[in-house]
Amino acid sequence: MSSSPLLSIRGLKTYFFTEDGVVRAVDYIDLDVNRSEIVGLVGESGCGKSTVALSILRLIPYPGKIVSGEIIFDGINLLTLNEDEMRKIRGGRISIIFQNPQTSLNPVFKIGYQIAEAVKLHQKISKNEEIRERVINILEKVGFSDPERQFELFPHELSGGMQQRVMIAMALSCRPDLLIADEPTTSLDVTIQAQILELMKNLQKEFKSSILLITHNMGVVAELCDKVAVMYAGKIVEYGDIIAVFKNPLHPYTKALLQSVPRIDVEEQKLEGIPGTVPSLINPPSGCRFHPRCKYFMKVCKEKKPSKFEVEKNHFVYCHLFEKGKF
């Protein structure tokens, strides 16, 4: 794809200024999402994945702040927009699905009404019948068998999987250019997860939206994404095509992560955990943040931040092992 990417994040830093100190949740990351592409963002809890999502939508809660960087969405730097302009983009051109549908839906309104709200705000449709038609149409698309009746249901009357479908319906109701899915299937059972992933795959084909999929599940990423970015302690450590990253992982963290996932298609597997724990983001380790847990630790890792190396075409890694001439 030669045209410029739909979303392009450059040097984003989002810090939380807490009483205990500055939490460097996202610390200088670059990330591109091309049109109609699904990009996975994987990492363990607390590595800053969700903060990236919230930064894009500029929904960082107090005491967090986007300190510096650029988020270019379709040629516009989102960080320079005022609140009114931003509101038009949120839910209209960029929408988000959260992990836990139960807490994201309002318990006192019917689901049809909640979806209609987004349509009303962003699509400039005022006729009630027309809105209703749109909502019923979208409910049908996300797999409700009897949308006329289900329009009138309250969130608590639905199972977790169905609630997540409502969230997807809401997010897609305005045909966004970019959909951010923040752990969309983590709270669901596997058979329901399979349903939701299948649904997202099909809808993506139909709507041609780009998706930024945030998850900790390597399986989900492998299944759905075209590209993947691996995040560790506020930084992206590796980025590339899905097959390149999974078949030829470069960063020691990516390697270790893939080796620590139990699989059903491999017999007699030997899992290798990563020693130690995820570091605190208030006082992250110097140099490369993974160095205290890294098998291939060298002296330079402690002293210098690794820069970006393009090892193959479109396959980037931030690791001193790939210093020019060494690999």
Next chain:
Amino acid sequence: MSNDVLLEVKSLKKYFPVRGGVFLRTVGYVHAVDDVSFYVTRGETVGVVGESGCGKTTLARCILMLTKPTSGEVIYDGHNLIKMSKKQLRNIRKEMSIIFQDPFSSLNPRMTVADIIGEPIEFHRIARGRQKKERIKELLEMVGLSPYHMYRYPHEFSGGQQQRIAIARALSTNPRFIIADEPVASLDVSIRAGILNLLKDLKRKFNLTCLFISHDLSVINYMCDRIMVMYLGKIVETAKSRDLFKDPLHPYTKALISSIPIPDPTVRRERIILPGTVPSPINPPSGCRFHPRCMHAFEKCKTTSPKLIEVKKDHFVACHLYA
């Protein structure tokens, strides 16, 4: 064979009453565990897998008599636990331990690690004073922590370390049988592998018999010799791990296995997507409980509940397709 069996469960049932109306009369029952029978042989790790609400945890609690079963028998090493008095149970509980899902809520926040691990040691009169302290140190080292962690409180540890403390506590009484109820579900992937390996090593070292409960088939596959698949309070299939993955028989097991995303983008499998969701256990479907979601369902499935039958050696399935 009977000598090898450490735990045998016979037609175990647990119904929870559902109360409603003005006078809180019992209006129905949650059929959490419904007529479950199985055995665990010495030194074996048996996995229980199923989706949330299928009765895995209730089963575990019933085996330890933490909730009293409605009916059935739990025979541990020749003793029927259901007929035992509280006092007798206390003695036998020394031999049976449990590790819970969420280490943070299963560790008392006001007790130090030494107190947490020391409590069962003292309660079961295993050691006191200096000996107890030595034992705690030994346990901490066994699970990969240091003795200097003894006087800290649970909140000072990460999730993985907390789970290690819970494991140390479970092992403190030298049990022979351990139930691990989703021990890694709340942990991050990189930490998860460490805990699984630790459990595997300890199991081998002390020749423990283990009932391992998880919703994650890949974790179960890694840990267990034999697997039981549960659906809505019933066992639908049991087999040796390898057989279950190579040749799953029950339509639910097939769907479950095909639903698991494999962390390899070059593997493309045919996927069985189950329609609908797990029905409520208050009014479970008639006949085979899986029939409303099953693509092979026929008339008989709606009326008669299938029995667990041995289709191949050590491979049991409850499905009319194989009758």
